Amino acid sequence: AGSGDKKKLVFLGTPEVAASALEAILDAAEAPNAAFEVHAVVSQPGRPRGRGRSKSGPPPPSPVAEAAMRRGIPEDMVLCPVKANEPDFLQRLRDMEPDLMVTAAYGNFLPQKFLDIPRLGTLNIHPSLLPQFRGAAPVQRCLERGDAVTGVSVAYTVLKMDAGPVLRRVEHELNGDEKHDELLPELFATGAKALIEALPRVWDGTESFDTATPQAEYGDACEAPKTSPEEARMDFMGQNARTLHNKVRGFAGWPGTKAKFEVRKDGGDEGTVVEVKIITTKVVTDSEAGKEAKAANGAVELTKNSMRVPCGGGDWLEVLELQPPGKKAMKAGDYANGMKGSTL
Incomplete structure (x- = not known):
């Protein structure tokens, strides 16, 4: 806090990806001749993490609050309101007279009373091409849809969710195998870099809310609603392999993707149903599998390195990594080798 005529930036964020963005912004603020300081940090209150944490004293601070205090932001300048419309919280922000707010996966709705406070507005790092x-x-929704290109936007915040004009937009080509939990940190890192590079022009007024690009100039909007565990079930007969592969990629980390298989001992008619978490997959054609998926009658092919599952589209989904109930993640080939004498 308080370094003469430096511009005051207040950062809002909560999870690990936002903590990494905060660290990058703090690094920029600590550079010689930096024009701004991180004056305060706002985060959601800490929540219990891991099993049994709720019974063992107060929950730990969020990753963003933890990073802020570790980097020397005074504890009384790390604010953790339950909601961003609390009158005491809003008054504290007004008293700070911030020049700019920056949000990254903060996770709380920002009311107009909040948006009216910073002189230069509020910028949000959003991991899509708005x-x-x-x-x-x-x-998650971009990978689930199977897009070939994604990216990150730095956009001004307005009352309508993620609808403000865009200051920066950086494209990121996809190869078709990226997973959500790996791609998300990468996009936030790119977004933090783009924001930092734009700040000098924001401070001197060259770029502003009024000069930013209205989103309509980039095309039509589409929504990305929260994912749910109910969506995580895989329907091999009802969907093709590419659709299922993209779901595994998009839902990696949370909520994950789960599939049920019937395990039968050789020669047995009765089977037991087992549900496993599917972690890594790839799409395989009939010629690559050496067998027609349609002729498999739903039977899973167990190979030395994987499990090949016939899908409704007449192609195969090769499972490379999975997690059986109560066990750690393992290579599907190891799981298949443990199934000797059984069929799926």
Whole structure:
């Protein structure tokens, strides 16, 4: 806090990806001749993490609050309101007279009373090419849809979710195998870099809310609603392999993807149903599998390195990594080798 005529930036964020963005912004603020300081940090209150944490004293601070205090932001300048419309919280922000707010996966709705406070507005790092995938799960929905290109936007915040004009937009080509939990940190890192590079022009007024690009100039908007565990079930007979592969990629980390298989001992008619978490997959054609998926009658092919599952589209989904109930993640080949004498 308080370094003469430096511009005051207040950062809002909560999870690990936002903590990494905060660290990058703090690094920029600590550079010689930096024009700004991180004056305060706002985060959601800490929540219990891991099993049994709720019974063992107060929950730990969020990753963002933890990073802020570790980097020397005074504890009384790390604010953790339950909601961003609390009168005492809003008054504290007004008293700070911030020049700019920056949000990254903060996770709380920002009311107009909040948006009216910073002199230069509020900028948000959003991991999609806005107006595509506005909402809570942009990377998950982008991968689930199988897009060839994604990216990150730095956009001004308005009352309508993720609808403000865009200051920066950086494209990121996809190869078709990226997973949500790997891609998300990468996009936030790119977004933090783009924001930092834009700040000098924001401070001197060259770029502003009024000069930023209205989202309509980039095309039509689409939403990215939260994912749910109910969506995580895989229907091999009802969907093709590419659709299922993209779901595994998009739902990696949370909520994950689960599939049920019937395990039968050789020669047995009765089977037991087992549900496993599917972690890594790839799409395989009939010629690569050496067998027609349609002729498999739903039977899973167990190979030395994987499990091949016939799908409704007449192609195969090769499972490379999975997690059986109550066990750690393992290579599907190891799981298949443990199934000797059984069929799926």
